[in-house]
Amino acid sequence: MDSLFQLFYDEANEMVEGMEQVLLALEGGEPDPETVNALFRYAHSFKGNSAAMGFTHLSKFTHGLESAMEVLRKEQRPLTPEMATLLLQAVDVIRTLLERTRTEGDVGDPNCDTLLAQINAVLNGGAVPTPATNPTPTPQPEPQVTVAPSSEESVGAGTRYRVFYQPAPKLSQEHDPLQLLKELTEYGQISECRFRAQTPPIDQLSVDACYGNWEFTLQTEFEPAIIRAILELSAEGAEVRIEPLEAPATASASPIPVETAPTPEAPTTSAVATVQASSGETPTAPTQNARSEAQSVRVSTEKIDALMNLVSEIVIAQSMLSSVQNETLDERTHSAITQMERHVRELHERVMAIRMLPVSYLFNRFPRMVRDTANKLGKRVNLVIEGEETELDRTLLEALADPLTHIIRNAIDHGIETPEDRRAKGKPETGTILLSAYQAEGRIYIEVRDDGKGIDTERVRQKAIQLGWITENDHPTQEQLYDFIFQPGFSTAQQVSDLSGRGVGMDVVRRNVESLGGMISIQSEKGQGTRLLLRVPLTLAIMDGLGLKVADEHYIVPLTTVIEAFQAESLQRNALFDRHEMVNVRGEFIPLVRLRQFIGLPPNDESGLVIVLEQDGQQIALLVDAIVGQQQVVLKSLEENFVRVPGFAGATILGDGRVALILDVGDIIRRTHANNERFATVA
Amino acid sequence: MQTLETTTTESTIQEQNTNKYLVFQIGGETYGVPLLQVQEIRTYTPATRVPNAPDYVLGVMNLRGNIIAVIDARTRFGLPPVPDEQETVVVVAQVQGKIFGLRLDSVSDVMDIPEDSIQPTPPIASEATQKFLSGVVQSDERVVILLNLDEIFDIQALSQMVA
Numbered sequence A: 001m002d003s004l005f006q007l008f009y010d011e012a013n014e015m016v017e018g019m020e021q022v023l024l025a026l027e028g029g030e031p032d033p034e035t036v037n038a039l040f041r042y043a044h045s046f047k048g049n050s051a052a053m054g055f056t057h058l059s060k061f062t063h064g065l066e067s068a069m070e071v072l073r074k075e076q077r078p079l080t081p082e083m084a085t086l087l088l089q090a091v092d093v094i095r096t097l098l099e100r101t102r103t104e105g106d107v108g109d110p111n112c113d114t115l116l117a118q119i120n121a122v123l124n125g126g127a128v129p130t131p132a133t134n135p136t137p138t139p140q141p142e143p144q145v146t147v148a149p150s151s152e153e154s155v156g157a158g159t160r161y162r163v164f165y166q167p168a169p170k171l172s173q174e175h176d177p178l179q180l181l182k183e184l185t186e187y188g189q190i191s192e193c194r195f196r197a198q199t200p201p202i203d204q205l206s207v208d209a210c211y212g213n214w215e216f217t218l219q220t221e222f223e224p225a226i227i228r229a230i231l232e233l234s235a236e237g238a239e240v241r242i243e244p245l246e247a248p249a250t251a252s253a254s255p256i257p258v259e260t261a262p263t264p265e266a267p268t269t270s271a272v273a274t275v276q277a278s279s280g281e282t283p284t285a286p287t288q289n290a291r292s293e294a295q296s297v298r299v300s301t302e303k304i305d306a307l308m309n310l311v312s313e314i315v316i317a318q319s320m321l322s323s324v325q326n327e328t329l330d331e332r333t334h335s336a337i338t339q340m341e342r343h344v345r346e347l348h349e350r351v352m353a354i355r356m357l358p359v360s361y362l363f364n365r366f367p368r369m370v371r372d373t374a375n376k377l378g379k380r381v382n383l384v385i386e387g388e389e390t391e392l393d394r395t396l397l398e399a400l401a402d403p404l405t406h407i408i409r410n411a412i413d414h415g416i417e418t419p420e421d422r423r424a425k426g427k428p429e430t431g432t433i434l435l436s437a438y439q440a441e442g443r444i445y446i447e448v449r450d451d452g453k454g455i456d457t458e459r460v461r462q463k464a465i466q467l468g469w470i471t472e473n474d475h476p477t478q479e480q481l482y483d484f485i486f487q488p489g490f491s492t493a494q495q496v497s498d499l500s501g502r503g504v505g506m507d508v509v510r511r512n513v514e515s516l517g518g519m520i521s522i523q524s525e526k527g528q529g530t531r532l533l534l535r536v537p538l539t540l541a542i543m544d545g546l547g548l549k550v551a552d553e554h555y556i557v558p559l560t561t562v563i564e565a566f567q568a569e570s571l572q573r574n575a576l577f578d579r580h581e582m583v584n585v586r587g588e589f590i591p592l593v594r595l596r597q598f599i600g601l602p603p604n605d606e607s608g609l610v611i612v613l614e615q616d617g618q619q620i621a622l623l624v625d626a627i628v629g630q631q632q633v634v635l636k637s638l639e640e641n642f643v644r645v646p647g648f649a650g651a652t653i654l655g656d657g658r659v660a661l662i663l664d665v666g667d668i669i670r671r672t673h674a675n676n677e678r679f680a681t682v683a
Numbered sequence B: 001m002q003t004l005e006t007t008t009t010e011s012t013i014q015e016q017n018t019n020k021y022l023v024f025q026i027g028g029e030t031y032g033v034p035l036l037q038v039q040e041i042r043t044y045t046p047a048t049r050v051p052n053a054p055d056y057v058l059g060v061m062n063l064r065g066n067i068i069a070v071i072d073a074r075t076r077f078g079l080p081p082v083p084d085e086q087e088t089v090v091v092v093a094q095v096q097g098k099i100f101g102l103r104l105d106s107v108s109d110v111m112d113i114p115e116d117s118i119q120p121t122p123p124i125a126s127e128a129t130q131k132f133l134s135g136v137v138q139s140d141e142r143v144v145i146l147l148n149l150d151e152i153f154d155i156q157a158l159s160q161m162v163a
Helices: A002-026 A033-053 A056-075 A081-104 A111-126 A142-153 A177-184 A224-232 A287-293 A301-324 A331-355 A366-377 A394-415 A419-424 A457-466 A478-485 A506-515 A665-682 B002-014 B155-162
Strands: A159-166 A188-197 A212-220 A239-244 A356-358 A381-386 A391-393 A431-440 A443-450 A519-525 A529-537 A542-550 A553-558 A562-567 A572-576 A580-585 A588-594 A609-615 A618-624 A626-634 A648-653 A659-663 B018-026 B029-034 B038-043 B057-063 B066-072 B089-095 B098-104 B107-114 B133-139 B142-147
Touching: A002 A033, A002 A081, A002 A366, A033 A056, A056 A081, A056 A111, A056 A224, A081 A111, A111 A224, A159 A224, A177 A188, A177 A212, A177 A224, A224 A239, A301 A331, A301 A626, A331 A356, A356 A394, A366 A381, A366 A394, A391 A394, A394 A431, A394 A443, A394 A506, A394 A529, A457 A478, A478 A519, A506 A519, A542 A618, A542 A659, A553 A626, A588 A665, A609 A626, A609 A665, A618 A665, A626 A648, A648 B066, A659 B057, B018 B142, B029 B107, B057 B098, B107 B133, B107 B142
Parallel strands: A381 A431, A553 A659, A588 A618, B029 B142, B066 B098
Antiparallel strands: A159 A212, A159 A239, A188 A212, A356 A391, A431 A443, A443 A529, A519 A529, A542 A553, A542 A626, A562 A609, A572 A580, A580 A588, A609 A618, A648 A659, B018 B029, B018 B107, B038 B089, B057 B066, B089 B098, B133 B142
């Protein structure tokens, strides 16, 4: 039962996202029939699924939505911004309903009906030819003309409809005609109700069948679509006809009423305002989805994570096996171990591949966010997404969501200018934000580029002076100025907006990215725009490391940070004020960190190796006793059962089962600089 | 281990007020920790030193793929350390959702201790060590000093010390 609900929610969430994407894609563009169809299908499957789960409010609402989209689909109308906003709101309502369904059970939301009414009003109103686009009345505007005034009228006393209701032949708990009719009284007044029985011979009677139909007059302020939704609820095959009673031109001869079900009695000659009953659609509508989904299996992420953990254990066990290889082994065992090593590596890669998701999972949330944020700020922003098929480890994707959201918000809030400013500067009024992802050198790069006003380095400098970080006489390099932006407590926004000034600064963004083993860099041209580049590893769990040795202790440094290594004796060393050691690597001075000192061991003689490490474009030289070799390591958390240890990113388990700590190069660099700066201020 | 846990559950049902304690000796004294907090007992293998950690943190070890800290009970109580012996064990226990290992000279027994026989600790120890104790029990000929594992593996204090 639980898993059924879970399946429903998983699917529902996907559908909500899908609807949102389709809506955003449709907006402003040509009404591509296929995308409108997709939208319709989403609403349709949603209705079906929620009805099957017994979520009446959800299915009622999505049914109304489906009806609205059917109109869009039939008429191939472009999606007006007004309509798009309404439909996006509808998506939000679905989200709310979903969430409430999950927590509170089958409950409704007060927004549902008003929103549906609004959508229908726009749909109906929008079809009326406006003077601007079509000055001469089209030959068939009658249906809308009859509808529009009645819906305005209905605000007051309500409109009277003649309703014919033939329940689906098969009754069920969710579909109890009497219950539905009772519910209908909450929406309006029922009068002149007539029940027509159609009882078959007694030997053909079935317990769960309905033999008869109703016809009644309903006075309601609600749109016919809502009334229809209530009556058709979760019942495939119900027949509902709603005709406005006071509409002047309506006669039984011409079937132009607001809504007409495609029943044999009422052929749908006028498709304009017709909503097709769900019954005809059901079996074929979601076929396209079904076809592509049949190729894949839905697996919970927990299962994949468990599998991944197991593979990590096998990698460790494998390296234990490999380490005994050198000792006396017969040839068969030896070759078996070698073979297994190969398979384990492949197994690891395949399981990794399962965890990989296209970055579009992450990027898809941004068009909506950009749209809303830009609207709120009165800016015009076009978000261009590239490389959304690039694949990334699932855990990384999740961890990147917050930093990226923040960066993009910043770009809109602080980067992109208002349309007026842009016009004044001779730029197109609509700003562009480019969000792209690509893979290179075994890493994933994610770039956020805007064509806004860029970073005003002078203002950054002033702010730094104000904060007491530098003095009036200091003229930091551009790189150092950019680095200020990532420092805690820095924000140049002249006014704290409710969007980006919420206390989460770029320092948090950088910390988040670095905790993923990634880095972030910034480039900007005043007046031209800003470019933020995030570089993250392909995966978090397993990485290539370089084994180091100091005394009898074993440490790992991430291979991605290693540039080169030298014999310590071969390098010229200088010590600033006898304390801050530097090594001269081809004329460039790099701060030297003695690993022995860093981990609190007494210094040895001056022999050993110097490894040049780089992170965030900054380098340090690390003096170690020896290099053990390159190895694949499984990253394990120290914090999970212990505490965060400064200078270390985590730990791993070596081939012999012992634990080795993994150096956090970024942290060591920062600590070294902090030490040097403290010293500089004292001097 | 499995059987130990089973009997614990049964006995708590039968006699509400008696709890099982894992009993061990450090120096000449007998100490006990609540068995419910104990996960398993392992032979001690040298831990990996954690730089800049307090001296009573021996380091970290691998517990079936998880990294856990190992605390040396003797150093924690201000006693001189003893070299590893065959009987040296690590008692794996859980406090506040975190698992850690406590290195002990040896473990000797599991004891049923009725709750009402636990007396408050007499003010024999210094205040620094007093916080590790949660009570004293007189049982037959011997005195068992009950330990408070939450204080021995004080994660809040540790996270400040290491950082």
